Amino acid sequence: MSSVKNLRYNFMKDLGAPVLMRFSSLRKKRHPRKLNPDFGPALKSTNRLKEIMTRHYFLSRYAEGAKPVAWVTSGAPVELLRAFDFYTFYPENHGALCGTQKMGPELCAVAEEHGYHQDLCSYARIDLGHYFSGKTPAGKLPKPDILFASNNICQTVVYWYKALAHYWKVPLLLFDTPYNFDKIKEHDISYMVRQFEEMIPLLERVSGKRFNYQKFQEIIYIAKETSITWGEVLATMKARPAPMTIFDAFVHLAPIVSLRGLPVALDYYRTLLSELKERIDHGVGAITNENKRLMWDNIAIWYKMRDFSDLFAEQGMNFVTATYTNAWAETIYYLDVNQPFESMAKAYSLVILNNNLNNRLELMERLIKEYQVDGLVIHSARSCKPYSVGQYDLRRLLMYRLKVPSVVIEADITDSRVYSEGQTRTRIEAFFEAMES
Amino acid sequence: MDYFTGIDLGSLSTNAVILDADREITGFSIVQTGANSTEAAEEALDKALANACIGREQIKGTVATGYGRGSVPFADKKVTEISCHALGAFHLFPDTNTVIDIGGQDSKVIHVGEGGKVLDFTMNDKCAAGTGRFLEVMASKLQVNLDEMGDFSLNAVGEVRISSVCTVFAESEVISLVAKNHPKEEIIRGLHRSIVNRVWSMLSTIGVQGSVTMSGGVAKNKGVVSLMEEKLGRAIHVYTEPQIVGALGAALLSQRKVQCTG
16 A cells, blocks of 8 residues: 555545535535425434545545555445455445436446346446446545455345456455354354454455454444444434434435444434434424324335435325334444454344344334334335345235234335336325325 | 216226216216326316216316326316225225226236225236236237227137236237237137236235225226136126226215315
């Protein structure tokens, strides 16, 4: 790594980026968004979130040569990489960003032109589409020095990252998490711990840094605290009216996914949490007339976030919980500074998508009860097979056990070409009608 | 006397029903939607009014439903076709527990509860498989009239298996079957079976309950209804004009709304 580039990176991080961002936000303030009477006041913390995430993406331009760069899957144990001071980039988070910017179809089409099938996850297609075309709403993405994938979220990442390793000509580290058909087994934990031990020499070589156990423990501590705080942020939505909506949470999720293990993420969630608590104290709701509370299942439909947010708020319906946002609060608290490797194996292998459907059913039942949910909206996402499989059974069981009405929306996370506006509207409106009558 | 209208603006046809205060159908119409939804709604209303021999001023309320429900300027309320088909089917056949509605561009299975309330429903995804459009494409390929397909199907001696559910792939399958000189009747029966199987998979996701009513344009096709009955192992209720069930539900909601608000 070059010391000049490192100096430049740190200069941009501490001084350059904040100045440039302030300048750009001053320009944007000339066009304030029209206020929607269905919503309460906007969260003040959102500005800070924008600053953090914009700076993170902005710095990616200066990361190459200054810091070792890793591309990481959303469910990978990034804490290990943080100990080597990697700049981490999350293709899935970038995919979501492309989705909100409505760039999904364009980038997916590029990957399809290169022979990738339409049925492949659209995050993967966007990422490969970026590789072939260089297009991104983030300006420029940093070239990876290493790829780090874990199959705790799906098997697709294994083949997707193998393709990336082939194209970028960089090593791929795979963290293999055995699926939990039942309770987690001791020999699975030792198998995963062994993998961490084997990763360390490669990470040392790529980063040029020695593994520092104490630093690693500190990172584990921060990651755990961040996850707990994120859990507390989500738990504020138990209040009536809920001080935020799940659509807010989908956006505020970015730091726990992309910056987990870094103090900036923890500080951010502490700020957000205190704002939310203040809202609860003053009875301020995210939507003005919260008369029904809903749960969301699966990843967001990124290109429809604003439309959905407005549509449901207009009906006085607020999403107060989601299995998706909960995933980063659910198992990371298993982390233990005194047993970092074992606890990390456990925390990352027990995530919702690597765990059996009974576990998911129990989780959904618990969330419905704890958050006093009146209805369930299930997104059957064409991209995410592990998340979408079993949804009809879960829905049937939940309707039977808890008598909670539900609707299934068939769509995709970022590829809007498979989304049908008319059909989805009809389903959602019929759901509203069923909830009203 | 007061009258109430329901307009179902669908992808292929626009249907209107006029009810009197006693909830009796006094007039209805079925017109092609064509290229202009609002004009189709006006035309359907005018024809239904003529059919009922009443004037517009006697209409006390209108509810619009169907895909074009937002394009009916004279409606006081919009309600989804899911709620309307449930209520319409329940009104016609009060023992209805399940409604299978196969329309022009989508198909739905609805569980109906007390008073015609929707308990649960499922719809096809963004694909023409298992819809009226599927049959329309095939009818044109086989050069038969859409209305004759049912009779062709019932007269078939054998049956050809159509393996594709996708409209585009099934169409090329039909082309090869025609090239091999398979009788039209057998191909049509195979196509009907394909629709029934597609709808069956939707039925299976929410389950079939009790007495079944079929609505929508495809319910006019005796071939599809008979294969569906065979698959279900029981008779299905079909109203003489299954296309107007949604509009009837809308008219009933309109009547209910005016009654409630006085």
